[in-house]
Structures are given as structure tokens and as C-alpha cells.
Amino acid sequence: MDLANKLAILADAAKYDASCASSGANKRDSRDGKGVGSAGGSGICHSYTPDGRCISLLKILLTNRCIYDCHYCINRRSSNVRRTAFTAEEAVTLTLDFYKRNYIEGLFLSSGIVRSADHTMEQVVQIARTLREQHDFRGYIHLKTIPEASPELIEQAARYADRISINLELPTQTSLDRLAPEKNLARTQQAMGRIKLKLDEAHDRRKNGDRKLRHATGQSTQVIVGADDSTDADFLARSDVLYGTYRMRRVYYSAFSPIPEPSVVLPVKAAPLVREHRLYQADWLMRNYGFRTSEILPPETPNLDLRIDPKLAWALRNRQDFPLDVQTATREQLVRVPGLGLRNVDRLITIRRHTRVRLEDLARLRVSLPKVRPFLITADHHPARYLLDSDRLIDRFLPKPVQLDLFDDADR
Numbered sequence: 001m002d003l004a005n006k007l008a009i010l011a012d013a014a015k016y017d018a019s020c021a022s023s024g025a026n027k028r029d030s031r032d033g034k035g036v037g038s039a040g041g042s043g044i045c046h047s048y049t050p051d052g053r054c055i056s057l058l059k060i061l062l063t064n065r066c067i068y069d070c071h072y073c074i075n076r077r078s079s080n081v082r083r084t085a086f087t088a089e090e091a092v093t094l095t096l097d098f099y100k101r102n103y104i105e106g107l108f109l110s111s112g113i114v115r116s117a118d119h120t121m122e123q124v125v126q127i128a129r130t131l132r133e134q135h136d137f138r139g140y141i142h143l144k145t146i147p148e149a150s151p152e153l154i155e156q157a158a159r160y161a162d163r164i165s166i167n168l169e170l171p172t173q174t175s176l177d178r179l180a181p182e183k184n185l186a187r188t189q190q191a192m193g194r195i196k197l198k199l200d201e202a203h204d205r206r207k208n209g210d211r212k213l214r215h216a217t218g219q220s221t222q223v224i225v226g227a228d229d230s231t232d233a234d235f236l237a238r239s240d241v242l243y244g245t246y247r248m249r250r251v252y253y254s255a256f257s258p259i260p261e262p263s264v265v266l267p268v269k270a271a272p273l274v275r276e277h278r279l280y281q282a283d284w285l286m287r288n289y290g291f292r293t294s295e296i297l298p299p300e301t302p303n304l305d306l307r308i309d310p311k312l313a314w315a316l317r318n319r320q321d322f323p324l325d326v327q328t329a330t331r332e333q334l335v336r337v338p339g340l341g342l343r344n345v346d347r348l349i350t351i352r353r354h355t356r357v358r359l360e361d362l363a364r365l366r367v368s369l370p371k372v373r374p375f376l377i378t379a380d381h382h383p384a385r386y387l388l389d390s391d392r393l394i395d396r397f398l399p400k401p402v403q404l405d406l407f408d409d410a411d412r
Contacts, residue, residue, distance in 0.1 A: 006084045007094065011043030013064040013075055016254070017110055017144065017167070017222065044104055055140065058098050059108040062086055062123060066112030070169070070180040071263035072227045072256065075112045080261055085114070088126045095131060099139055106140025106162075107131070117148035125153060128160035132214070147184075147191035154191060158198055158216040163249070165220040166191055171238035175228045179265065192246040195219050199247050218249035225279060226256035226271020231302035236282055236293045243287060253279040278304040285310055288342065289335050308397055312338040315375060319388050325377040326357045339371035371397065 045059040061075070063085030069077040086094070091109070098104045109127060113120050124143055131137035143161040145154050158164050166188055170176050173185040195216075202215035221242065223235055235253065242248040255276040256267065282304060285291040289311075296310050297303070298317070305313045315322065315338050324333055326348060334345045344365045351357055356379035363369060374383050374393060387393065 010061045055105040057108045058104045062111035068182045074259040108142045110144035117146040121149035121153040147188040168221045171234040196247040220250040222252040233297040233302040282310040322375045339368045
């Protein structure tokens, strides 16, 4: 099979992996005249850095052959798909060719498991090592590692990559036993723990002035939402552990979508994308706003309300804490007001040192006034308490109903 056909198959097979991120990586370039160069079809995806830059990555599998039989995976052992594999030399050549043409700024490399986890990881590491050491490749590299591989191989991967990741896939061992019997949650977390220790060591060495150290700056993971009956509380509880224990940069939530010739144990319909969106919003609140999982999803509510965002849902459940006086409320209180982000809260705190905050000040900050009005007191606005207590308050935030048309445009 020629290289173009291999690329078409293995790039398409890689599209189901959502954990393709580059945040936290050091920016590399070749302005000193050394190295291959730094850039600016098929298999190219996009990722975003912390400063908002959009970068292009060549996102491929080394092979779509696999000895595992995970029901949700299109590349599972029992799946009827065209199989192929890159050699290490072909993967290196593709990356360099795309890079020199400014098509990409880096590589995202994953793989099915052939022969054994160690055999596959050796090939993945060989590609990254060849790019870095033989070709002085200074672009971004994200390597998908295998928890069953030896710790030494995973550590080698971290030396050549900017980011490494291990897919958790599902939040509980019960779900894994049913849908991915070869995978083990405890084993995956052990691998994450070892990676975390190495990341901490690298961080300390950089902090102490080791500028020549080459090592990944973080790890990420992915979970599949809607492939089983796991609740949103299950996903967020697992994410909370991953962020707190394993120095996880990101947890990616991927809504399950039916694959060709699916297993009979899988759902027939795709999970709603809005559920994935709400999980990302809740994840953001946990990482940046100080929310605990139990606050976002109390025991009696194991799933997020798909109609409204999690912050608004929390505020509606805790109306006794509102309205807040924008002039005297603490920063911790203000960041929990629906419609207020971290940056605007800091701006409001600066403004209130010099003047009484009015609604027009919020408008100038481009705050959504309809969203914050029920929850804030300003110099010229005192929300009626009975409106906050009303059972119909949520109706103010829901999309307006739309009358359905009896006829399609084609019938007219």
C-alpha cells in the first residue's frame, strides 16, 4: 500500500482521539539557524496554546491493528476495517515533509497495540527519538502512551515529547470490565502516578536552572461519554481525582458516536454533544473557580442539567446566597455569580475601589446583564427578592420556544 493510502486510513482512524492539546509546552523555533525550522490535507488537526495561538498538528496512528477488543473502538480486534501500519521511517518522513511545507507545527502520535504494549511503545519512542536526535526537530510532539508498557519506555517517551497522555476511557472499573476487558483502571492510574513523579522532578530541575533539560511538561487523558450508563457525577469525580493526584493538565470528554458495525453492547444513538459541552463547563469550574464536585452535582442530582450551564444551575439551587452586593462581596463570592468571569471580577474589584459600581459599568465590561441582574446588587439596581424566589426564574434563562412550521421549504 502506498504512503498516501496509509495516511488516509491512519489519519481517519486517529480522529476519534480528542486529547490533542499543546498547552504548557515550550515554544520552539529555529531562528538561530539551527534545526529543521518552525512553521507558523489529510491528518492535520488544530490545537490551542495558553496564549490563544492555534497550531496545526499531524494527527496519525502508527497502526490501526490492535490486539485489544474494546467495544467502543473502531480499531478493535473484531472490527472489520482496512488495516495498515506506518514504518517508523515513514512516520518520520511524513512529519518532516509536512513540517517543511509549513502544513503543521507538530505531531500527535497514537497507535493500536500490536504484539505487546512494549513492542508498540518501542516503535512510538523510536519515531520521537529519530525526530529529535537525528533531525533536530523542534516542533511540538504529543505521544499517546500505553499504561501496560514498561515504566522505562514511558519515561523515554516523556524525554522526547512536549506532552504525553494515557487514555482512561471510562470512569469506573465496572464500565471497563464490560466494554474494555483488557484495560485496568488501577494499572492506568499507577502509570499516571509514575509520570507525575517524573514531571515533578523535571519541574524542579527547570526551577533550579537546568535549561537544557528536555522533558514533557504535562499529561492529559480522555474519557468517552455516553458509551455506558456512567453518570456525569462519575466522570467529574474521576476528573477531580486526576487533577488533584496526578498533575493532570486536562481531562478531555468525548461524546460517544456510533461506529461502523458497532458491538451489540453499545448504544444505538450518539450521546448528545451538549452533554459533552456541559461536562467541559463543569470541569472548567472545578479547575478555575474553586467549585467542588459535590457542589456542581449533589447526591440527588447525578447528571448535569442540559438546558443551562452548571454555574447557573448551582446558583439556582443556592438562591439563599443571593443577591450579592457587588460593592462588598468577596472575590470568591463574585466568581460564583452566573455571567461573571474571572477577568471581569478582577476588573470590578478595581473599579469599586474608586466609585460605586452601576449597571452601565457592567455593560461596558460586556457582562450579560440579563444573566447577572437577578444575582447582583449595584448602585442603581436592587433585584426584587420575590423574583429570585420565584419557581419561574429558570424560565428567564431558557431559549424561547419556537413555533414549528407545518411545511418544509421544499413544499412551498
